[in-house]
Amino acid sequence: MRFPLLSRPASALCFTKFNKPFPRIWAVTMISHAELSEMTDAAIMHFAAEPELMSQLMAASGLRPADLRDAAARPDFAAAILDFLCESDERLLHFARSAGFRPERIAYVRAALEAGQVGPMRRH
Template sequence: MHDESELLALRALAWLVGNDELLPVFLGATGAGEADLRARAAEPEFLASVLDFLLMDDAWVIAFCTAEGLPGEALLRARAALPGGADPHWT
């Protein structure tokens, strides 16, 4: 499941990079630069941050899942399998 989750997160990163409106929001929110996207794409923690970002807005989840032909809960399941995904969120 872990490998599948990383692959889905890579798909999410690719989708995010192709989204001209959302990519600058991600970069601004995370402090990452475009070079970080390439350099850190293999790091499970960075991929988890991509999913955390997308999961902040239902519209982003729906847009990604629709574009990728995935069920709406796919991002949440993938996030749970990546580092920090089992941690409770009290917000």
């Protein structure tokens, strides 16, 4: 399954920092796989607590609730989740407040993922 969210436009907050627009591809440094997983997990928990958001995610991605667990293990799912958050300033800010992330960091993680700047998953 391919996630159609990846081609949708992002909110202004996902492409601005300190009220100055930055280019679609800007220099990003590597983020850890753990940070990406933490943010994605927090987003899924946020959606689970907000049935309307979960419903919107399911409609936008074409997923069914039964598909969610399998989809969450796929690398492109994190991109789809961050794209979904970044589609709307309101959605992005609401998630950032409830999960304790700065909106700029969410945008940065999204850009790092898009640029392939995510460290490998560590195995213990």
